[in-house]
Amino acid sequence: MKAASYDAYAEDNSRLRYGDVPDPRVGPGQVLIEVRAAGVNPVDWKLMAGGLDAMIEAIFPVVPGWDVAGVVTATGPDTPEFGVGDEVFSYARMPIVRHGTFAEYVAVPAEFVARRPVALDWAQSAGLPLVGVTAWRMLNRLEVGPDDVLLVYNASGGVGGTAVQLGRERGARVIGTASPRNHDYVRGLGGEPVAYGDGQADRIRELAPNGVTAVADCVGGQLETTLAVLAPGGRHASIADPGVGEHGGMWVWARPDAAGLTELAALADQGALTVEIAKTFPLAEVGDAFDASRTGHTRGKLVLIP
The missing domain is CATH 3.40.50.720 (NAD(P)-binding Rossmann-like Domain)
Known part of the structure; x- marks a missing residue:
């Protein structure tokens, strides 16, 4: 599959690449999500710079990204909550930084995943989780x-x-x-x-x-x-x-939380919560998205589209 990745820490985009990486494995209690959109957050490029190395271990090469909205294409053993074709979203932060959401597919624990709000489009759904x-x-x-x-x-x-x-x-x-x-x-x-x-x-x-x-x-x-x-x-x-x-x-630090996502989705579907999108980028242009995020002056979410 195609994905963005980096093979070493860097404060700029010099180690960031777009190309082929191995397909993710789908373990017990996980769902495989075909990524329709992935939200960009400042923590993504701060992680790439090594800013959280004392707290979160990274295994290189790293596929960055913690936000995702997409469609379930496969489930691991004992995952009754979801089925193929379900439209979902997730704050998919793992204990170790390695397999992120800036890819065509990502495997995520089911307890991190909720059905996405139907009132929001794919980009908005991907911009909401974190x-x-x-x-x-x-x-x-x-x-x-x-x-x-x-x-x-x-x-x-x-x-x-x-x-x-x-x-x-x-x-x-x-x-x-x-x-x-x-x-x-x-x-x-x-x-x-x-x-x-x-x-x-x-x-x-x-x-x-x-x-x-x-x-x-x-x-x-x-x-x-x-x-x-x-x-x-x-x-x-x-x-x-x-x-x-x-x-x-x-x-306060956000935790992956399907119950929280479910409540947020309900509020969005009731019209009580919306997400402003500043700009979308093709996944291959992840470096441009990081540059835009680094300015600190973007109103609304930056989102990658595979």
């Missing part, structure tokens, strides 16, 4: 509910935009930081936008004089502002700053 499960888990950890004022940093990003929508669906009032050019986008998601940067704490306090009760940091480096605007007894979590634990916060 950002969706991350935001879902963060709001669960924060126990966000209708009595909360939720502050979301980077509300126009993938995780942040999803967190805004999930917060509003739970009945919370949501304030989201974003650049002025993205304020209308944040409003469209159901949030109250505020400009990030110098003076953002004052601007947040203008909107929430009594403080915010929950903070979802989706970018990192926001602890000073968080502590300045958090109401007494408030909760805060970050996906990018492990140091929040020293100040009463929670460092």
